[in-house]
Amino acid sequence: MKRAVITVVGKDTVGIIAKVCTYLANENVNILDISQTILKEFFNMIMIVDMSNAGNDFVKIANGLEELGNSMGLVIRIQREDIFDMMHRI
Amino acid sequence: MINRAEVLETNKMIQESKLDVRTITLGISLLDCIDSDLKKCCDRIYDKITKTAEKLVPTGELIEKEYQIPIVNKRISITPAALVGGACCKSKEDFVEIAKTLDRAAATVGVNFLGGFSALVSKGMTKADKDLITSIPLALSQTNALCSSVNVGSTKTGIDMDAVELLGHIILETAEATKDQGSLGCAKLVVLCNAPDDNPFMAGAFHGVTESDAIINVGVSGPGVVKRALEEVRGENFEVLCETIKKTAFKITRVGQLVAKEASELMGIPFGIVDLSLAPTPAIGDSVAEILKEIGVDEPGAPGTTAALALLNDQVKKGGLMASSYVGGLSGAFIPVSEDQGMIDAVNRGALTIEKLEAMTCVCSVGLDMIAVPGDTEPSKISGIIADEMAIGMINQKTTAVRLIPVIGKTVGDTVEFGGLLGTAPVMSVNSFGCSSFVSRGGRIPAPVHSFKN
Numbered sequence: 392m393k394r395a396v397i398t399v400v401g402k403d404t405v406g407i408i409a410k411v412c413t414y415l416a417n418e419n420v421n422i423l424d425i426s427q428t429i430l431k432e433f434f435n436m437i438m439i440v441d442m443s444n445a446g447n448d449f450v451k452i453a454n455g456l457e458e459l460g461n462s463m464g465l466v467i468r469i470q471r472e473d474i475f476d477m478m479h480r481i
Numbered sequence: 482m483i484n485r486a487e488v489l490e491t492n493k494m495i496q497e498s499k500l501d502v503r504t505i506t507l508g509i510s511l512l513d514c515i516d517s518d519l520k521k522c523c524d525r526i527y528d529k530i531t532k533t534a535e536k537l538v539p540t541g542e543l544i545e546k547e548y549q550i551p552i553v554n555k556r557i558s559i560t561p562a563a564l565v566g567g568a569c570c571k572s573k574e575d576f577v578e579i580a581k582t583l584d585r586a587a588a589t590v591g592v593n594f595l596g597g598f599s600a601l602v603s604k605g606m607t608k609a610d611k612d613l614i615t616s617i618p619l620a621l622s623q624t625n626a627l628c629s630s631v632n633v634g635s636t637k638t639g640i641d642m643d644a645v646e647l648l649g650h651i652i653l654e655t656a657e658a659t660k661d662q663g664s665l666g667c668a669k670l671v672v673l674c675n676a677p678d679d680n681p682f683m684a685g686a687f688h689g690v691t692e693s694d695a696i697i698n699v700g701v702s703g704p705g706v707v708k709r710a711l712e713e714v715r716g717e718n719f720e721v722l723c724e725t726i727k728k729t730a731f732k733i734t735r736v737g738q739l740v741a742k743e744a745s746e747l748m749g750i751p752f753g754i755v756d757l758s759l760a761p762t763p764a765i766g767d768s769v770a771e772i773l774k775e776i777g778v779d780e781p782g783a784p785g786t787t788a789a790l791a792l793l794n795d796q797v798k799k800g801g802l803m804a805s806s807y808v809g810g811l812s813g814a815f816i817p818v819s820e821d822q823g824m825i826d827a828v829n830r831g832a833l834t835i836e837k838l839e840a841m842t843c844v845c846s847v848g849l850d851m852i853a854v855p856g857d858t859e860p861s862k863i864s865g866i867i868a869d870e871m872a873i874g875m876i877n878q879k880t881t882a883v884r885l886i887p888v889i890g891k892t893v894g895d896t897v898e899f900g901g902l903l904g905t906a907p908v909m910s911v912n913s914f915g916c917s918s919f920v921s922r923g924g925r926i927p928a929p930v931h932s933f934k935n
Contacts, residue, residue, distance in 0.1 A: 396488055426485050437489075470547070470548050471548055473548075474548045475483040478491050479483065479491075
C-alpha cells in the first residue's frame, strides 16, 4: 500500500472537508483515517490516505492539493508516510 | 498507524525548526577519464559527470516534493583531480583547464558546488600534486562552483610540512586573486588532516579512491531542532540533556537515511553513507552556537564551551549511529564562524577567539572553519595555524580542517559579506608573534607513536 499523510491548516470555512474529499475521490485516492480539530477558529486536519490506485502521479496530486488549498486560503500538504514511519518507528 | 502527535512533531521540525537535508552529494570516480592528452581527458571528465549526474537535481526536487522536506544542496564530489590530471597536466595552467571543465560540468547539471579539485599529500607531493596546489588561486578565481581541498596529514603518515608551508602562500594568493569578492576563493579551499573519502560536505568533499564508481552520500542537518528540543529540558541534569540530544539526533538522521535510500533507488546509484552533522546556516534559529548557549554557556567561547561541545558532538554521534545503516563523512557538530549567526555574535562581543576555537576543534567534527583574518597576515602564520590544527587531527586520530580567509584590504574589526550559505565573517585577530623558522624547516613531521599498531 502506498500511504500518504495530508495535513490541512487554515482559517475554518464551510466545506473544507467536502472539497478535499471530493478532490481525493476524483483522483481515486482512498481515505483511511481523518482526525480534525478547530483551535481558535483554526481548522487543523490530518488525513491518512492510500494512493495505490491513484490516477495521477504523486507530484500532480500534491500540486493539485496545493492549488485547492490556495483557493480556500488554506495550506494543504501531502507527504509520503515513510518520513513519519522512519522518524517515529524503529 | 502514524498518529496525530507524530505528524505534528515531524512537520514542526521541518517548518519551525528548519530541519532539512543539507546535501545530497553524488560521488563520481573519474579514474576512468585519465588520458595522456589534456583535451581528451577534459572531454571524458565532462561527459562522465554530466551523464552520471544528469538525474541528480530532478531527483532531489522530487524527494523534496514527496516528503515536503527541503534538500538545500545537490552537489558532486569527484576523484581528487591531482590523480585524474596527473598524466596529462604538465603545468599549473593545464590544471586550470581541468578546473574550468569541472565548473562547466557543474553548471550543466545544475549543482551549486563540485568538490574534489584536490590533492592527497599527507606524506609527500608528486609533481602533479604540486602543480595542482599551485594552480588553486587561478582555478578558484576563474570558476564558480569548484571547491578545492588538500589533505596534508594523517595519523598514519604524519604531516607534510612542505605542503603546509606552501599552502600558507597559496591561501594568500587565492585571497588576492579573489579580492574583488571579499577573498571568496578561500571559502572554497580547505586544508585537511585525516580527510574522509566519503564526506558529502563542502568545501572538503572528494570521492576517495577507495570508493566505487558512483555513490550517493547524504548530509543531514538540524541544529534548530536540537535547540528547540533542549528548550524543553532547561535546568534538567546532564543525563536528561544527553538523552534529549541523542533522541533528537536519531530522528534527524532517520530522515537522512530515508532520503539517501530514496535518492539511491531513483538514480540507480548505490547508497554510500549518511553524514550526521549538525551544520548551521546564517539563518536565525539554525545555529550550533545557540545550542551551546542552551546547554548553559553565556556565549560560545566562555569557560565550559569545549566541554559543552564535546558532549553535544558525542551525543549526536550516539543518537545518529543507530539511525542509519552506514554512517560516515565527518559526522558531528560543525563550528564555522561566518555561517553561524551565534558564532558571529560571540566574536563581535569578544567572547570567541581563534585560540578558543582551536580548543573546540579538538572535540568537534571538523576544525577552524570559515574564519576571516586580516589580509596582511604573513603566510608563515597561516601555515602555523594549519600545522597546529593538523597536529590536533593527527594526534587525536580525527579529521581536522582549516578554512581561513585572509580578507585582502580588511583588518580586525571589519566584516566581510560572502552571501548565501557562506554568511558574514567578522575579521578575527591572529597572534602577533611569528613562527616562520618553524614552518620553513622543510620535510615532514613523523607519524605519532600510536599509529604503529601493526
